[in-house]
Amino acid sequence: MNPVNYLYLAALLFTIGASGVLIRRNAIVLFMCVELMLNACNLALVAFSRMHGNLDGQIIAFFTMVVAAAEVVVGLAIIVSLFRTRHSASVDDASLMKL
Amino acid sequence: MENLIALLVAAPLLGAAVLLCGGRRLDKAGHWLGTLLAGASFAVGLALFADMLGRDADDRLMTQHLFSWIPVEGFQADLAFHLDQLSMTFVLLISGVGTLIHMYSIGYMEHDERRRRFFGYLNLFLAAMLLLVLADNYLLLYVGWEGVGLASYLLIGFWQHKPSAATAAKKAFLVNRVGDMGLSIAIMLMFTTFGTFAFGPVLGAADETSEGRLTAIGLMLLLAACGKSAQVPLQSWLGDAMEGPTPVSALIHAATMVTAGVYLIVRSGAIFNGAPDAQLATVVVGAVTLLFGAIVGCAKDDIKKALAGSTMSQIGYMVLAAGLGPIGYVFAIMHLVTHGFFKAGLFLGAGSVMHGMNDEVDMRKYGALRKHMPVTFVTFGLGYLAIIGFPGLSGFFSKDKIIEAAFAKGGTEGWILGGAALLGAGITAFYMTRVMVLTFFGEKRWQPDADGHAPHPHESPRSMTVPMVLLAFGSVFAGGFFSIGDRFLGWLEPVTGYTHGHPPVSALTVTLATMVVLATGVAIAWAMYGRRPVPVTAPRGSLLTRAARRDLFQDDFNHVVLVRGGEHLTRSLVYVDHTLVDGVVNGTAASVGGLSGRLRKLQNGYARSYAVSMFGGTAILIAATLLMRAV
Numbered sequence: 001m002n003p004v005n006y007l008y009l010a011a012l013l014f015t016i017g018a019s020g021v022l023i024r025r026n027a028i029v030l031f032m033c034v035e036l037m038l039n040a041c042n043l044a045l046v047a048f049s050r051m052h053g054n055l056d057g058q059i060i061a062f063f064t065m066v067v068a069a070a071e072v073v074v075g076l077a078i079i080v081s082l083f084r085t086r087h088s089a090s091v092d093d094a095s096l097m098k099l
Numbered sequence: 100m101e102n103l104i105a106l107l108v109a110a111p112l113l114g115a116a117v118l119l120c121g122g123r124r125l126d127k128a129g130h131w132l133g134t135l136l137a138g139a140s141f142a143v144g145l146a147l148f149a150d151m152l153g154r155d156a157d158d159r160l161m162t163q164h165l166f167s168w169i170p171v172e173g174f175q176a177d178l179a180f181h182l183d184q185l186s187m188t189f190v191l192l193i194s195g196v197g198t199l200i201h202m203y204s205i206g207y208m209e210h211d212e213r214r215r216r217f218f219g220y221l222n223l224f225l226a227a228m229l230l231l232v233l234a235d236n237y238l239l240l241y242v243g244w245e246g247v248g249l250a251s252y253l254l255i256g257f258w259q260h261k262p263s264a265a266t267a268a269k270k271a272f273l274v275n276r277v278g279d280m281g282l283s284i285a286i287m288l289m290f291t292t293f294g295t296f297a298f299g300p301v302l303g304a305a306d307e308t309s310e311g312r313l314t315a316i317g318l319m320l321l322l323a324a325c326g327k328s329a330q331v332p333l334q335s336w337l338g339d340a341m342e343g344p345t346p347v348s349a350l351i352h353a354a355t356m357v358t359a360g361v362y363l364i365v366r367s368g369a370i371f372n373g374a375p376d377a378q379l380a381t382v383v384v385g386a387v388t389l390l391f392g393a394i395v396g397c398a399k400d401d402i403k404k405a406l407a408g409s410t411m412s413q414i415g416y417m418v419l420a421a422g423l424g425p426i427g428y429v430f431a432i433m434h435l436v437t438h439g440f441f442k443a444g445l446f447l448g449a450g451s452v453m454h455g456m457n458d459e460v461d462m463r464k465y466g467a468l469r470k471h472m473p474v475t476f477v478t479f480g481l482g483y484l485a486i487i488g489f490p491g492l493s494g495f496f497s498k499d500k501i502i503e504a505a506f507a508k509g510g511t512e513g514w515i516l517g518g519a520a521l522l523g524a525g526i527t528a529f530y531m532t533r534v535m536v537l538t539f540f541g542e543k544r545w546q547p548d549a550d551g552h553a554p555h556p557h558e559s560p561r562s563m564t565v566p567m568v569l570l571a572f573g574s575v576f577a578g579g580f581f582s583i584g585d586r587f588l589g590w591l592e593p594v595t596g597y598t599h600g601h602p603p604v605s606a607l608t609v610t611l612a613t614m615v616v617l618a619t620g621v622a623i624a625w626a627m628y629g630r631r632p633v634p635v636t637a638p639r640g641s642l643l644t645r646a647a648r649r650d651l652f653q654d655d656f657n658h659v660v661l662v663r664g665g666e667h668l669t670r671s672l673v674y675v676d677h678t679l680v681d682g683v684v685n686g687t688a689a690s691v692g693g694l695s696g697r698l699r700k701l702q703n704g705y706a707r708s709y710a711v712s713m714f715g716g717t718a719i720l721i722a723a724t725l726l727m728r729a730v
Contacts, residue, residue, distance in 0.1 A: 021710050046632030 013040035027079045027089045031072075038068045057076035100150045103143050103225040104163040104180040104233060107190060110140045112226035118219030126215050130208075132203040133218030137225055140591045141194035148187055156593050159184055164236060169238075170463055173294070181235030181298055186596045188432060189232040190364060190692055192439045197225045198353045199566035203447055204346040207454060207560035217257060217344070224250035228355055232362060237286045237296040240363075244282060244327070247356045248275045254351060255343040267339035274336040279327015282363075285319035288312070291298060297477065302369040310374060317370050317377025324360025326413045330388045337411055338395070341403040348403055353410045353446050354439040354611075361414065361435055364421040365428050368595055369722030381422025382508070386519040389415030391651060393526035397533065398647030400637055401460045402449045405534050406442070409486065413438050419520065420501045426577040428595035430500040433578075433587050437493035440573030441485035446568045448479030452538060455556040455561070457548040463635050464546045471556040474564045476539050478571040483535050486572035487528040487617055491560055493578030498524060503609050507600025517602070517609075528620030536628045546633050 013036055020033030042061040049057030083089050085099065111621070114136035118129050125132070151159050161182040169176040174384060182190070201221060201234075208214045227246025236241040256268025286296055292312050294302045305313060324330065329337035340352045364371060364381060371378050389412045396408030417435050420427035455472055469476040485492040488499065501526065506517035547553045558564065581587035590599060602609060639645070646652060 002221060022707055022714070025707075091706045094706070097704075 003051050004048050006050075007044060010040045010044035010047065013037075013043065025090045025092050027091050030091060031075055031079065034075075035072070037067060038064060077089065100148060101163050101182075102508060103147060104161060104182050105165060106143045106225050107140050107194070108180075108229045108233060110143070111229070112224040113220035115226060117521070118215055118222060121215075123215075123280040127329060129215030130201075130205050130218045133222050134198065134205065136222060137194065137198045137201045140225065140229065143189075144187075144194045146327065147182065148191060149186055151182075151184070152404065156589075156604045158594070174290075176236060176238045177297070178239060179235040180233045180700060182233060182370065183594050184591050185362075185432065186232045186438060188591070191230065192228060192436055193228050193355050194483045196439055196443050196570070197228075197350060200346045200350040200354075200443065201446070201689060203349075203450070203563050204254065204344075206560040207346055207450055208344065209560075213257075217254075220250055220253045220257070221346075221350070224254065224351060224356070228359070229358065231359055232270075235298055235694050237282075237289060237298070237301070241282060241286060244323075244359065247351070247359060248272065248279065248327075251275070251340070251351050251356055254347040255340045257344055257347065258342070258420045260343065263339075264342040267336075267342040271336040271340050271726065274333050275326045278323045278333055278360075279323025280318045283325065285316050286325065287318045288319065293362050298366070302367070305369040308373065311373040313370050314376045317367070317374040317691050318380060320363055320367050321371065321377060321381050324363050324418065325384060326360075327363075328357050328360030328418065329411050329454055330360065330384050330418055331391055334388060334391065334411055336655055338399075338404050338407045338650055341401070341407050343454060345403065345446060348407070349443045349446030349450065351408065354443040356485045357410060357414055358417065358435045358439070361399075361417040361421055361431055362420065365431060365595055368421075368425070368428055377423055378422050382419050382505075382512075382516055383422075384707075385415045385417070385419030386516055387415070388412065389419060389523040390519055390526070391415070393523050393530065394643075394647050395650050396530040397526060398640070398644050400463050402452065402462045402465075402534060402538065403446070403460055405530060406445055406449060409445075409527065411528065411557070411618075412443055412527065413442065413486070414522070416501050416520065419531065420504055421434065423516075425596040425598045426507055426600035427501065427504045429588050429591045429597055430504055430589060432459055434494075434497035434501055435580070436587075437485070437497045437574070437578045440570050440577050441482040441493060443487065444478055444482040444567055444570035444574050445526065447563070447570065448482060450474050451475040451559040451563055452479075452556075454559050454592055456545070456554045459548065459554065460545070461635060462534065463637060463656065464544050465538045466541045466544040466633070466718075467539070468556055472558050474558055479539070480535065480566040481571040482574050483531050485578070487621070488613065489617075490614070491579065493574050493576070496578035496582040498612055499610055502613055503602050503606055504600050506602035506604065506609060509600075509603070513603065517591055519561070521612060521616055525616035525620040528617045529624045532621045532624035533628050537633060540629060544633065546635065569720065624675050 017033045017036035017040060020036065021027055024030055043063050045057040045061045045064070047057075049055060049061075063097065079089065082094055086093055103220075114133050117493040118125060118133055121129070147161070151161070162179060163182075164177060165181040166178050167201055168178045201218065204214075204217065206220065208217050211217065224247060227243050227250055228561075231240055231243025231247060234243055252268050252272045255271050256265050257270075258264045289296050289301055292308060293304050295301060322333075325333040337352060341348050343352070371381065388423070392408045392411030392413075392415055394408075396405050396412060399405040399408060410469070413434070417431045417438070420434065422432035451472065452465065452468060455468075455475075459465070464566060485494040488494040502517060505520045506513050531677065545554050591597075637648075640648070649655065708713065
């Protein structure tokens with residue numbers, strides 16, 4: 001199979017993620033869209049790695065996964081505390097630094 | 100002996116410090132202390148004079164170096180004194196006349212509760228004036244110059260409760276500042292030209308300096324002299340300065356301080372000799388002022404203001420003589436000394452008359468005082484004869500020499516200057532006769548003062564008449580003493596230099612012409628004021644009289660040109676400040692404010708809108724990168 005198709009898939013996934021970030025209000029959904037964008041990037045990196053015949057891209061993909069895991073931990077904690085204080089998971093409600 | 104020079108300045112300075120800081124405890128003895136210290140200064144001056152006379156003419160310069168005042172590399176100013184024949188002449192005049200006037204003031208200021216302070220100021224003046232003539236460099240001279248300006252300000256405004264006195268003091272100070280600026284510029288120019296301002300090096304190097312430089316320095320020095328000596332165009336303060344107590348008018352505004360300008364020009368003779376244009380400006384200033392002062396003096400009814408006009412005119416003679424160069428320097432100083440005697444005597448006489456007439460100054464309300472104040476009459480009369488140049492008296496010798504020297508300038512210039520000096524002598528005779536006749540002759544025109552007290556003229560106390568008598572001696576004999584055998588010429592020549600001028604007509608003709616002019620002036624004045632009764636209120640008078648009463652519109656001129664001009668200038672500057680400067684500043688602030696108001700709207704707190712900007716920005720960056728690659 002032509003590896004370029006993976007790149008198309010990655011672009012599609014990234015676009016879906018980006019649109020979700022821009023359109024949706026729910027913090028959890030937003031969060032998942034961010035993950036989707038990250039994974040689209042991973043896919044692209046791996047595809048490039050395959051196309052160019054070196055392993056750099058695959059190694060970077062591992063780093064991305066580790067960073068994404070750490071991000072999930074911090075991000076979810078923020079979302080939980082946001083929900084506790086404002087009783088809502090909408091990002092538009094949290095437009096001020098104060099309550 | 101040389102170590103005594105500092106004492107000349109130190110004695111009155113000590114007096115000023117003690118009297119001004121001592122407080123009321125000294126009220127009883129303050130005037131004696133002040134007079135004693137002025138006398139001490141005079142005594143030291145006499146001792147130094149005796150020592151100087153004992154030396155050869157070439158060896159008469161005495162110097163004393165106290166300490167280095169501003170020791171900076173390339174900029175050396177010393178506190179050092181320079182006593183030569185010229186300074187000596189001034190020292191004796193200042194401390195001698197000064198001591199007499201201190202004595203006079205004891206009586207004159209007897210009823211003034213601030214007499215101690217008055218003597219403190221007088222001592223301060225003496226110290227500053229002596230510093231001015233003893234300084235051995237221009238910077239130290241400037242200290243004395245400013246010092247006499249300060250003392251003059253304090254003394255003119257001594258009766259500061261009178262608004263007119265306070266204003267006059269301010270006016271004198273401000274006009275003097277213009278002249279002082281000239282002196283400070285001259286000193287700066289000297290420093291850039293010669294690298295020093297000590298008399299020796301500056302005046303010694305003057306012949307090797309370019310004429311342009313010398314002219315610039317000379318003109319600035321002339322401006323300084325105009326300010327201090329009340330010469331046109333900075334003459335307007337002297338008439339108003341008569342608001343001060345009469346002894347002040349006699350000492351500062353007649354005999355000594357106002358002659359500082361003449362001293363400055365004569366002292367800087369080497370600079371003027373190398374700058375003919377500056378000399379021409381000097382003689383023009385002198386000639387114009389001598390006529391200006393004389394014309395003003397003719398119309399004033401205030402006895403002190405008439406004498407002030409006369410002072411201006413006589414100093415005009417001195418400046419004229421000083422501007423003639425080596426032909427005239429000696430005679431300028433000689434007239435200065437004789438004028439010091441007779442003008443101080445005249446002012447003290449005027450003070451004595453005022454003392455007896457309830458402080459009335461209007462001569463139209465005097466008359467027939469000769470029987471009531473015999474001593475004042477005789478001393479004033481001798482001063483009068485001296486100033487108009489009656490043969491044999493002081494003014495005759497000194498003024499005649501100046502008129503001769505003016506003719507000796509040569510060419511058309513000589514005729515014009517000589518003619519002006521001659522005419523001035525005639526007008527002098529006129530206005531002084533007028534003062535004399537109005538005050539001492541005619542019938543009584545005495546008026547009760549504001550409180551309704553009729554005046555009871557009486558002779559003044561001994562402390563006032565003794566100085567007047569001594570000054571009258573000087574007025575009578577000084578000129579003859581100086582002139583016979585050319586004593587004064589021989590004394591000053593080593594310092595100022597002298598070349599004998601040859602007038603186009605013989606000296607005898609000049610003298611005779613002076614006598615004729617003088618007699619005409621006296622006769623006209625007698626015809627106008629002696630033979631006819633004098634009205635108590637001044638008649639309207641001719642156009643010239645009215646102009647002269649207003650000081651030939653000097654104040655109106657200053658008001659229109661300088662005050663109004665200054666106001667317009669400041670107003671337009673304020674306008675520019677409000678519109679242009681403030682406009683730029685306010686405009687910048689407003690545009691920054693408006694821009695930030697717009698930018699603030701981007702910071703709305705919605706995370707997704709930040710995300711849009713981020714995506715948009717990234718998209719633009721990528722597009723730009725791709726575009727650059729494609730190109």
